[in-house]
Amino acid sequence: MTSEAKPDQMAYYDREKLGQVDLRPGGADWMDVPVNMRPGSFIYPAKEKHLQYFGLPNPRQWFPTDPDWKLPANWKEIIIEGMRERLSKYRSFQVFMDICVRCGACADKCHFFIGGGDPRNMPVLRAELLRSIYRREFTQAGKILGRLAGGRELTVDVIKEWFYYFYQCTECRRCSVFCPYGIDTAEITMMGRELLHLLGVNVNWIMEPVANCFRTGNHLGIQPHGLRDTLDFFADDIEEATGVRVEAPLNRKGAEVLFVTPSGDFLADPGTYTCMGYMCLFHEIGLDYTFSTYASDGGNFGLFTSHEAMKRLNAKIYAEARRLGVKWILGGECGHMWRVLNQYMDTMNGPADFLQVPTSPLTGTRFEHARSTKMIHITEFTADLIKHGKLNLDPSQNDHVRVTFHDSCNPARAMGIFEEPRYILRSVCNHFHEMPENTIREKTFCCGGGAGLGTDENMEMRLRGGMPRASAVRHVHEKHGVNHLAAMCAIDRATLSTVCEYWVPEVRVTGIHELVTNALVMKGQKKREVNLRLEPIGAQAEE
Amino acid sequence: MDEQLQAKRAEIVRAWVERTVEMYPADAAKFLLRVNDPFSNPVGTTIALELEFLFDALLRDVPPDEVVPRLDRVIQITSVQDVGSARAVSFVFALKEVIRRALAADRADAGLLRRCLEFEQRIDALALLAFDSCSRFLQRIADIRVREAKRRVWSLMRMLKVDWDHLPAEEEGAGG
Ligand code: SF4
Numbered sequence: 001m002t003s004e005a006k007p008d009q010m011a012y013y014d015r016e017k018l019g020q021v022d023l024r025p026g027g028a029d030w031m032d033v034p035v036n037m038r039p040g041s042f043i044y045p046a047k048e049k050h051l052q053y054f055g056l057p058n059p060r061q062w063f064p065t066d067p068d069w070k071l072p073a074n075w076k077e078i079i080i081e082g083m084r085e086r087l088s089k090y091r092s093f094q095v096f097m098d099i100c101v102r103c104g105a106c107a108d109k110c111h112f113f114i115g116g117g118d119p120r121n122m123p124v125l126r127a128e129l130l131r132s133i134y135r136r137e138f139t140q141a142g143k144i145l146g147r148l149a150g151g152r153e154l155t156v157d158v159i160k161e162w163f164y165y166f167y168q169c170t171e172c173r174r175c176s177v178f179c180p181y182g183i184d185t186a187e188i189t190m191m192g193r194e195l196l197h198l199l200g201v202n203v204n205w206i207m208e209p210v211a212n213c214f215r216t217g218n219h220l221g222i223q224p225h226g227l228r229d230t231l232d233f234f235a236d237d238i239e240e241a242t243g244v245r246v247e248a249p250l251n252r253k254g255a256e257v258l259f260v261t262p263s264g265d266f267l268a269d270p271g272t273y274t275c276m277g278y279m280c281l282f283h284e285i286g287l288d289y290t291f292s293t294y295a296s297d298g299g300n301f302g303l304f305t306s307h308e309a310m311k312r313l314n315a316k317i318y319a320e321a322r323r324l325g326v327k328w329i330l331g332g333e334c335g336h337m338w339r340v341l342n343q344y345m346d347t348m349n350g351p352a353d354f355l356q357v358p359t360s361p362l363t364g365t366r367f368e369h370a371r372s373t374k375m376i377h378i379t380e381f382t383a384d385l386i387k388h389g390k391l392n393l394d395p396s397q398n399d400h401v402r403v404t405f406h407d408s409c410n411p412a413r414a415m416g417i418f419e420e421p422r423y424i425l426r427s428v429c430n431h432f433h434e435m436p437e438n439t440i441r442e443k444t445f446c447c448g449g450g451a452g453l454g455t456d457e458n459m460e461m462r463l464r465g466g467m468p469r470a471s472a473v474r475h476v477h478e479k480h481g482v483n484h485l486a487a488m489c490a491i492d493r494a495t496l497s498t499v500c501e502y503w504v505p506e507v508r509v510t511g512i513h514e515l516v517t518n519a520l521v522m523k524g525q526k527k528r529e530v531n532l533r534l535e536p537i538g539a540q541a542e543e
Numbered sequence: 544m545d546e547q548l549q550a551k552r553a554e555i556v557r558a559w560v561e562r563t564v565e566m567y568p569a570d571a572a573k574f575l576l577r578v579n580d581p582f583s584n585p586v587g588t589t590i591a592l593e594l595e596f597l598f599d600a601l602l603r604d605v606p607p608d609e610v611v612p613r614l615d616r617v618i619q620i621t622s623v624q625d626v627g628s629a630r631a632v633s634f635v636f637a638l639k640e641v642i643r644r645a646l647a648a649d650r651a652d653a654g655l656l657r658r659c660l661e662f663e664q665r666i667d668a669l670a671l672l673a674f675d676s677c678s679r680f681l682q683r684i685a686d687i688r689v690r691e692a693k694r695r696v697w698s699l700m701r702m703l704k705v706d707w708d709h710l711p712a713e714e715e716g717a718g719g
């Protein structure tokens with residue numbers, strides 16, 4: 001093209017570069033492209049006081065965009081030793097480091113890659129961030145051949161990259177479903193985060209809840225009298241909606257069942273309505289139960305921290321069950337609580353021999369699969385009640401609701417609980433529609449905010465990561481007029497509300513037991529005109 | 544002009560889509576262009592579908608109220624890519640170069656440039672709508688931030704009888 005071209009000549013426009021912004025890394029090997037810390041994608045570091053409270057190393061002030069992260073002088077040694085220790089302690093870690101054949105089956109299965117397009121969010125590459133160091137430091141080939149064998153040197157930039165990308169993984173395990181070898185990238189992320197913790201590199205959104213939970217019994221730091229007030233306040237709202245006064249027993253010794261739910265249900269909209277839902281259900285069936293202040297969180301942000309932190313937080317629930325003298329534990333609509341329970345609890349703190357196998361006092365069903373942990377999921381409990389005709393339900397009270405179901409990653413992939421929530425939804429709503437097959441059940445897409453990523457400084461990243469889920473929601477909204485998205489996880493209820501507001505504002509998020517109670521015909525209730533949100537229900541709402 | 548563009552429609556749309564996904568790193572662009580399932584690849588398939596619609600809309604010179612909802616689908620994606628608003632709307636301008644390339648062989652045609660400039664006025668109008676759309680989505684993100692913070696402490700604020708009214712309300716239509 002000629003440089004003399006004028007705006008009225010064709011050649012001029014051929015050179016037009018407006019809008020032609022090249023973001024390509026130029027085909028360079030990923031190892032050579034340094035991490036670009038984009039605000040909106042990273043999470044703020046943990047405050048010193050929280051690390052001190054939990055006794056974690058290197059509390060200090062720092063920020064991800066600072067050149068100097070104030071790492072301990074011997075940081076490299078700490079990481080290598082930390083890896084060595086974990087390779088010998090966790091066989092899965094060793095195996096996952098060795099067996100990936102880089103087939104690429106997992107590459108395009110991560111919601112952060114699908115919605116955001118950063119290649120280092122391909123699970124295979126995310127794992128490679130750690131694996132490349134493993135090869136260099138722990139394999140003969142890597143020690144000798146270095147780069148040729150896929151190894152690379154451990155530098156401060158590698159630590160920064162780990163921080164950036166291991167906190168862009170929600171540990172959702174969708175990728176592992178597609179891996180022919182069953183490599184679980186979430187476990188690799190967990191190892192990466194554990195190693196970062198050794199250097200004091202962690203995020204506030206996780207460490208504050210962990211410290212809170214250790215101190216007050218829940219992530220949000222709600223104190224006992226605050227919880228009492230909250231539950232009484234819910235009882236007032238329930239009475240206004242239904243005309244029935246329900247109790248919310250707290251720390252009651254000798255109750256048959258300890259009920260544990262994520263603390264988001266006490267404080268955050270729309271989880272609070274789900275909590276009201278549990279309270280109504282338990283009242284209606286006359287369950288002998290209690291909430292606890294010391295075990296006032298089913299969530300366990302220790303899972304997103306380290307195995308040790310997870311164990312300490314999980315142990316509290318069992319200590320409380322022992323103190324209160326209950327027979328078994330019922331868990332609310334939480335996501336990662338069930339991963340901890342199903343995959344780690346027994347090894348960490350089990351078996352809970354001092355408790356009894358959960359048995360429904362209404363139907364007599366013994367939940368044998370929970371023989372060791374003595375804890376069952378509330379959808380198992382409620383589905384069993386419905387199956388035995390123990391609930392008086394009027395689904396027409398939910399006729400304004402056209403609902404779809406989001407399988408929360410952990411109950412779905414760590415627990416395989418697919419049918420119970422669907423069975424309940426079909427029993428309490430007349431309009432239920434599934435999202436496309438490759439976005440539900442074990443292939444479900446993450447909300448984009450799990451594993452301690454649900455904060456607001458990384459909002460854009462969460463919206464990108466939530467986009468695959470939202471696309472499927474939009475599809476059923478357009479096709480079937482779906483206006484509610486049900487989810488049985490507190491993080492989902494919080495973060496999917498945001499995802500929907502951005503991508504599909506016509507759809508709002510609800511818990512399952514909110515819908516159960518809205519369809520529940522309670523003894524002594526007044527004519528139901530409003531739901532738990534105090535909004536008109538059924539046919540009136542559709543007008 | 545319109546006939547010339549119509550004749551090259553497929554080629555132009557394909558090139559425009561390719562230019563648009565260049566916003567992403569090369570490895571991602573490959574995936575975005577290759578995978579056809581709308582749920583496995585919502586970004587790539589949305590861009591392909593909507594750019595095709597937008598190109599046809601430009602040819603037919605359809606009114607903005609038909610164009611905006613479809614344009615929104617693309618801008619909604621580009622607005623959360625952390626690339627800034629200029630890059631978020633840059634794909635509209637890219638169409639100019641795509642068209643000029645596609646018509647390069649017809650240079651001898653004396654009236655082409657004039658007609659080309661005329662068509663580009665439609666592209667410019669689309670670009671203005673794109674800026675508009677982008678600022679709407681950025682505003683939506685800002686509002687969502689506030690609402691999310693509000694939801695997090697919902698029961699506490701209600702117990703304290705805090706008045707929310709000065710905070711952004713839910714969008715029209717939200718909540719079905
Ligand atoms: S699917 Fe499994 S083996 Fe294939 S690249 Fe991914 S982690 Fe490696």
Ligand code: SF4
Nearest residue numbers: 110169170172173175
């Ligand atoms: S576990 Fe989930 S977030 Fe992490 S890499 Fe796999 S798909 Fe992505």
